[in-house]
Amino acid sequence: MQILVTGEQMKQLDQATIQTMGIPSLVLMERAALAVFDCLRQHFSLKKTLVVCGSGNNGADGMAVARLLHLAGYSVDLYLAGNPASFTEEMKIQWQAAKNYQVSIVNNCRFSEYTTIVDALFGVGLSRELSGKYQTLVDAINASGVPVLAVDIPSGIHAGTGQVMGTAVRAAETVTFAYRKLGISLYPGTVYAGNVQVKDVGIYGASKGIYALDKEAISWLPARDPGGNKGTFGKVLLIAGSRNMSGAAYFSSKAALVSGAGMVRILTDESNRTILQQQFPEAMLSVYDSSMQHEKLADVLKKAMHWADVIAIGPGLSTSKTAEDLLQMVLTFRQSKPIVMDADALNLLAKRKDLQSQCDASCILTPHMGEMSRLADCTIGDLKAHPQEAMETLYRQCPCTLIMKDARTWIRTADGVYYLNLTGNHGMATAGSGDVLCGITAGLLAQGMRSSQAAPFAAWLHGIAGDHAAQEKGARSMTASDILSGLCVQLQMLDRKIARKEDTGENNYEK
Ligand SMILES: NC(=O)C1=CN([C@@H]2O[C@H](COP(=O)(O)OP(=O)(O)OC[C@H]3O[C@@H](n4cnc5c(N)ncnc54)[C@H](OP(=O)(O)O)[C@@H]3O)[C@@H](O)[C@H]2O)[C@@H](O)CC1
């Protein structure tokens, strides 16, 4: 699985390769420039290219690219935007080489005259907001409408957070070196980067980082026992829905069954009985009413929990006294069964901090940013700026597995492994979408997945189901029902891929 690194981590890896391993910096740089050169030749019109360079090593990469284009006979101009007084050692060498080979250097240029612009202004060394002449330059590049290839990262995007530092280049393609930078995986940086290619330049050794959830996750799909029965594939209890909130119970329980769980039981408010029986006859039903005495409610819950392998609680549950009692009892009676806590269960957990320490590694919390800010006692702004710090804070209070839902969903397993999900789209910001994720997670746990795998895999699967829905209905109009339909189709495709692999003995899913 791809590792995502911050700018700081990348700089340390660069230095370790140069100083500890003894590979000269200029060798890495030449490989980087050759990777950009290849991409330019494959994907861009090279009738007239402009390479815009800063004074750091990102600019030095750009100089080397301009030299390679010039030597290959392409028409290329080099525009030095950086200050010569701040040249790095590598930049001094690249600048001299460009001059020795008589690469055309321009001082004033009309961007719209070019067919391609190479952005080599700032890379992972960007240290502050763009202002003055750099801001004007970047805005002019964007306004030109000329396709841009960004070297390593679009200039102006923070390599660690993906934030726009004042302004940033909008690239069609980004060629990034050695490891994909976190900043071009998060929003809005990912949009500015366009299509991203990661190129090996001879820098290795990232052992710590964030794993990108991409198509390699396919291999995690739990195998099906052809001789299995309903019990083999697991029983999910969904404690969901309240008066006038039957939809959340429907979406979450249906997603659990569609994901492959053998049986689903919904425990819900009495008022939802007829609706759910008609809407979703495949689910079994247990009901309570809010006037029920505590002992009676405990009996109903205990019976349902005894039957289940996995419990999911929260979608549409409300934060009533009955809901609070149910959550408390679930945590007390669970006997180490895996639990997924979503929506109102999270709002209750934020209010009842005393319950948080009862959670453990087999509990999965699925907060969106609002719920997470309440759980971790911080603002959404803090969460966006320092997501990992917030997840660490919450883990110390509530030691469980976390799926933090956002435009890019984060997963922190209880053993401290981080994933960032790269599937999904803005159409998934729609009512019921979170209920579907909750159900998928519970369905996977029921099939025997450990929470450390079920959580990242559920997020990935939910994303590809949403991507399918967006293709069918459009991101603007898709609904949670379309995500469920997408889930069926995607699971069918994954099962077929795996069956094909078993038939042919292949071990490479990329083929
Ligand atoms: N051998 C290697 O190491 C390899 C490195 N590689 C390449 O090197 C890149 C990293 O190079 P880097 O560390 O030199 O930083 P870089 O991104 O060029 O910027 C630093 C310059 O920008 C300036 N500056 C910063 N912010 C600014 C602002 N807002 N406004 C104005 N100025 C600002 C800063 O100025 P200062 O802060 O010093 O005043 C400094 O002059 C990396 O992304 C990859 O492309 C590859 O070739 C592989 C091998």
Ligand SMILES: [K+]
């Ligand atoms: K750049």
